Amino acid sequence: xxxxxxxxxxxxxxxxxxxxxxxxxxxxxxxxxxxxxxxxxxxxxxxxxxxxxxxxxxxxxxxxxxxxxxxxxxxxxxxxxxxxxxxxxxxxxxxxxxxxxxxxxxxxxxxxxxxxxxxxxxxxxxxxxxxxxxxxxxxxxxxxxxxxxxxxxxxxxxxxxxxxxxxxxxxxxxxxxxxxxxxxxxxxxxxxxxxxxxxxxxxxxxxxxxxxxxxxxxxxxxxxxxxxxxxxxxxxxxxxxxxxxxxxxxxxxxxxxxxxxxxxxxxxxxxxxxxxxxxxxxxxxxxxxxxxxxxxxxxxxxxxxxxxxxxxxxxxxxxxxxxxxxxxxxxxxxxxxxxxxxxxxxxxxxxxxxxxxxxxxxxxxxxxxxxxxxxxxx
Numbered sequence: 001x002x003x004x005x006x007x008x009x010x011x012x013x014x015x016x017x018x019x020x021x022x023x024x025x026x027x028x029x030x031x032x033x034x035x036x037x038x039x040x041x042x043x044x045x046x047x048x049x050x051x052x053x054x055x056x057x058x059x060x061x062x063x064x065x066x067x068x069x070x071x072x073x074x075x076x077x078x079x080x081x082x083x084x085x086x087x088x089x090x091x092x093x094x095x096x097x098x099x100x101x102x103x104x105x106x107x108x109x110x111x112x113x114x115x116x117x118x119x120x121x122x123x124x125x126x127x128x129x130x131x132x133x134x135x136x137x138x139x140x141x142x143x144x145x146x147x148x149x150x151x152x153x154x155x156x157x158x159x160x161x162x163x164x165x166x167x168x169x170x171x172x173x174x175x176x177x178x179x180x181x182x183x184x185x186x187x188x189x190x191x192x193x194x195x196x197x198x199x200x201x202x203x204x205x206x207x208x209x210x211x212x213x214x215x216x217x218x219x220x221x222x223x224x225x226x227x228x229x230x231x232x233x234x235x236x237x238x239x240x241x242x243x244x245x246x247x248x249x250x251x252x253x254x255x256x257x258x259x260x261x262x263x264x265x266x267x268x269x270x271x272x273x274x275x276x277x278x279x280x281x282x283x284x285x286x287x288x289x290x291x292x293x294x295x296x297x298x299x300x301x302x303x304x305x306x307x308x309x310x311x312x313x314x315x316x317x318x319x320x321x322x323x324x325x326x327x328x329x330x331x332x333x334x335x336x337x338x339x340x341x342x343x344x345x346x347x348x349x350x351x352x353x354x355x356x357x358x359x360x361x362x363x364x365x366x367x368x369x370x371x372x373x374x375x376x377x378x
Contacts, residue, residue, distance in 0.1 A: 034058055036121075038106060040087070041065040045108030045117035052099075054123050059095040059106070063087045070109040073097055073121070079255070080191045085112060085267065086274070096374075099123045114208065135258040135376065138305040143256055145301055146186045150248040153182030157244055164219060164237040167229050176223065177287040180216060181342060183244075184294035187271075188264030188302050192254035196247045200240060203281070214239055217284075224284035258306060262373035265299035269366040272296075277359045279347050289335050289344035292358075296332065299369070300325050306376055313378040317368055324365035331361050 034057040037048035042065040061084070063069050071093075072083040082097045101123050109116035160179040163171035183201065190197045198206070200215040207213055214236055222233045272295050275281050282288040303310075303321060311318045335350070337343040350358075 035060060036106070038062070038071060038108070039064055040069045040071060040108040040110070042067055042110045043117065045071075045106065045119055047106055047119045047121070050120060051122040051124060054099060054101045054125055057097050057099055057123070059097075061087060061093045061095060063089055063091055065089055065110050067111045070107075070112045070116075071095065072107045072109070072116075073099075074105050074107055074118075076103055076105070079194060082263070083191070083267075086270065101125055131258070131377075132309055134309050135306070138258055138261070138309070139256055142189075142261055142302060142305050143251065143254070145305075146189065146254075146256075147248075147251045149182035149185050150244075150251050153179070154241070154244060154248060156182070157241055161237040161241055164223075164229055165234045169223060169227065169229060172219075172229070173223050173285070176216070176220060176285060177282075177290040178342060180287075180291060181294045183247075184291045185298035185301070187268050187295060188298050189254065189256050189260055191264070192256055192260065193247055193250050196243060196250065199243045200247070203283075215243070216240065220282065220284045258309075258376050259373045261302040262306060262369075262376050265302040266366060266369045266372065268295050268299050269362055269369055273359055273362045273366060277355055277362060279355075282347065286347040286349075287344070288347040289332065289350075290342050293332050293336075293342065293344065296325070296328060300329075303369070303372065306372065310372065310375045314371075314375040317371060317375050320368045321365070321372070324361075324368060328361045328365050331358060 034052050034055060035048075036052065036057065036059050038059050038061045039046040040061060040063045059071065059073075061071050066089055068089065069087050070083060070085045071087060072080050073095075074080055082095060084093050084095050087093050104121040104123065105118045106121050107116040107118045156175070156179040160172060160175035163175050190201075198208075198211065201217065202211075202213065202215060203217050204213060204221070218236055219233060219240070222229060272292060276288050276292050276295070279286070279288055281291055303325070307318055333339060335345040
């Protein structure tokens with residue numbers, strides 16, 4: 001589950017396409033004309049310039065507030081086109097993007113809630129250089145993978161929803177985790193689907209003010225904590241199918257780029273480290289390891305499709321990523337019945353030391369993964 005968003009619209013193709021690259025660096029790769037100093041605080045978001053030329057732009061972000069913040073580049077319709085979450089108080093981060101001419105906003109969201117404080121950004125003239133055709137193939141293949149996952153998710157969700165509507169608590173519990181696998185595999189590009197993520201995968205503590213709680217986790221609470229299925233849950237089950245059919249239709253129009261694949265994989269691993277290794281994601285069902293494995297598979301798919309280009313640009317990085325993905329997958333395999341099943345150990349049975357081992361393995365992968373996007377566009 002990514003952080004909940006305000007009203008974002010369906011991701012559609014637009015003339016103002018943006019390709020984003022994120023990474024922590026000591027030195028900007030953009031020239032001075034494309035550098036924007038962003039000072040974030042609890043109630044402000046100051047930017048050093050309001051206009052930059054098209055091409056590469058670098059946001060040098062410093063959080064001077066008392067809360068963790070999120071900094072985003074967004075289209076005027078509120079779709080997120082590049083972001084960095086969880087920038088802690090007193091810390092800095094560099095966010096680099098390639099942009100075409102158009103209108104954008106830079107948003108700082110202290111506490112990672114609400115609309116945030118925003119500054120307009122105008123990108124003038126010019127164009128972004130043509131990319132390696134192998135990256136176009138990677139995007140096409142990844143879109144096909146996401147579509148395949150969406151298509152496979154609907155029957156699994158319909159099985160889950162039928163059990164809910166039948167009032168069969170045991171069957172609904174059994175069908176819950178399998179119904180989420182396809183969605184979790186596609187989370188590296190969850191932001192590309194507009195407002196679907198906060199509709200289907202938000203937790204109670206991720207709700208915005210006034211947002212109704214819908215989706216999987218609302219039903220998870222009913223099944224495991226409340227231990228009952230009422231009329232409201234049956235209505236929410238139908239809504240889950242409706243929202244996921246909408247997601248299924250959006251895949252072909254979503255704005256997916258090589259760098260959104262790379263950056264999304266890194267952001268997802270960060271989320272695994274902060275919200276899934278801790279047990280927060282599936283706090284009622286304790287099916288966290290199913291989500292965890294599916295997330296790793298989705299991140300690895302992004303990487304494998306980008307690997308032919310990355311290998312040529314940074315062979316050492318691909319060797320390290322191969323090593324760390326293999327190590328994490330081997331560790332996860334310790335917790336499932338067999339190599340082909342998603343029958344994982346209930347996460348409440350995983351002790352503190354084992355959780356730390358999982359966390360260390362995720363962090364060991366996340367570190368080199370943070371440089372993947374930069375290697376894509378070298």
